[in-house]
Amino acid sequence: MKGIMVLGTASDVGKSLIATAICRAYANEGVRVAPFKSQNMSNNSYVTSDGKEIGRAQGIQAEAARTEATVWMNPILLKPRSDQNAEVVLFGKAVNTLSGKAYRDIFYEKGLKAISSAFENLEDEYEMIVMEGAGSPVEINLKDRELVNMKVAEIADVPAVLVADIDRGGVFASIIGTLELMTPEEKLRVKGLIINKFRGDLSLFEEGIKWLESRTGIPVLGVLPFLENHMIDGEDSLSIPASTYKAGLDIAVIKPPYISNFSDVEPFYLEHDVSVRWVSSPGEIGEPDAIILPGTKSTIKDLQYFKKAGIGSWLRDYAANGGFIAGICGGYQMLGDKLIDPIGSDTGTAGSEEEGMGIIPAVTTFSKDKITVRIEGKLHQDIGTTLTVKGYEIHLGQTEIGCRQPFLLLNNGREEGFYGKNGRIIGTYLHHIFHNDEWRNLWLNSIRQAKGLPVQKPVYIGRLKDQKYDELADHLKEHLDWDRLKGISYNWRKSHELV
Structure with missing residues (x-):
């Protein structure tokens, strides 16, 4: 060789x-x-x-x-x-x-x-x-x-x-x-x-x-x-990019102890008017224009950590006051009403249950088999646009939504995720959702408009890679x-x- x-x-x-x-x-x-x-x-x-x-x-x-x-x-x-x-x-x-x-x-x-x-x-x-x-x-x-x-x-x-x-x-x-x-x-x-x-x-x-x-x-x-x-995407938590500070939008990323797939956030670093701040406590959060809750390898343990730190109650108040929140994978699961671990596949303890943050009307039940699949689809037609998106899923368990407000319509016909309050609350299992340049631009422009800032054209990072x-x-x-x-x-x- x-x-x-x-x-x-x-x-x-x-x-x-x-x-x-x-x-x-x-x-x-x-x-x-x-x-x-x-x-x-x-x-x-x-x-x-x-x-x-x-x-x-x-x-x-x-x-x-x-x-x-x-x-x-x-x-x-x-x-x-x-x-x-x-x-x-x-x-x-x-x-x-x-x-x-x-x-x-x-x-x-x-x-x-x-x-x-x-x-x-x-x-x-x-x-x-x-x-x-x-x-x-x-x-x-x-x-x-x-x-x-x-x-x-x-x-x-x-x-x-x-x-x-x-x-x-x-x-x-x-x-x-x-x-x-x-x-x-x-x-x-x-x-x-x-x-x-x-x-x-x-x-x-x-x-x-x-x-x-x-x-x-x-x-x-x-x-x-x-x-x-x-x-070039980093490999582990030592490679997480540092916080950045720019004039324009301020996005706070709440970092769980067992964060996974933090590359979901990396496209925002290429936006010229977007600051990305990694935070772990309410005292660090400040007054952001949007919150991203990324994935985790230990959803319930990290949820308990966030609740103990006071982040759960802070997020509920933020959502009630019209804040923009996007939860991805484990972050999406945490935003729901309840997480159930009947066989211990998430916590290691069968029969574990944990109240979620209560921001999305959803219940997640963890299962034995992990889903790993590449996915393509469109923003759901009820949103008013049908932009094409692609990414991948890596997760244990299924999330049942208590109302029909889907975020995506996948090519296999399955509705996925949650899109609430006219896009101010979003939950999805789709990793790399923000690597889709036109969708990322649409989401950022909605935040820019809410803040009174001019909209921007898409930054096509996919073409730069x-x-x-x-x-x-x-x-x-x-x-x-x-x-x-x-x-x-x-x-x-x-x-x-x-x-």
Whole structure:
């Protein structure tokens, strides 16, 4: 197998972004390239065309590689449901919920088989596999049964590059410390270093490059400047974009502890007159023009958290006073009257029930089987427009509305969601609803008009995304020795074929 493993000195150093850039750079050269991450831990997921669930980063990387995302690109996805437990998604389907210890004890051998099976399928179709590690490859307490870093590079027999984030400080210690904690065999696989998120005058770091190369014997392939507004969806909660402050509309996003699919909110960052603020308590909310309540992996637990914090009562008052609220997936469920968990699929405790926020007349009943499907449809004709929308559903349970006020009419004929108070209260299971540019513009313009601001034309971010992949690849090739990076993979394969 010809490939490269992108390792990092820690989480959120830019592994996913760099792997995405490598995928597009290879694709632009006509190489059949695929992304791969053996084990993802993220509640930000992606639904494949056949209705399977993988980590969002690999879905995005597949788009950059100009290929269709499949479960072979991310065979294992762990979705945290609490501080102790995570749902295990194997080849796109949820199979169990396990504690960290139970996962290590009982899943390791099954995980190794899954990784080998995924490689066999990818190798049949692709010329190059761009692999991504997770966190740090030298977590000593976990290394003996890890399924995502050096063990995967060993199974695939590929070389690695190590990425470090200079923006957070301590770049020399993080690189040297990581390499020192590797075994001699592991360190031999690391054939290049990449310094990411650099700000300032690069000439001031030239001595640092020389020192690193002298100290480690490993070439620095490049120093990548900090990249703003790259539009590449983040993987986990560490990647949630910072709050922004602009003149115009103020949107407050209420952040649940176990937030999922926060990429639902990212299009608003590209609107020139929209501020996006992440808030967790009534004292932080202020007086927003609209509220978004995003998805969560633990709906009832996060609902209880919000109610205890006083957010539930705040939202009821806000809704009663004519505020704009949009709830997506778990956020939609929380806005209802009641949530029922008869078999414990949401809480882990059978028979659990919780009063909702009472803003939407709805009852949600959680079930055993998760729905994962791509969806297309139109805004319901009763709304007065029939804009086409698309997205995907990932949720447990069904929501029954106590009145007929549907938001969407899906292509399969099903009515979906809730549209109340002339669009001031919206609930939907459709993730990426706001990635539909004309619908997002319609919703924002209704808020602008209510505030006395002029309406705006749509911002077509969908058209910008593919352009951004190319810009990302160009950014990589401008600041990194691209030919040398390609040579690392080629020379490794060539030398090992001769052994």
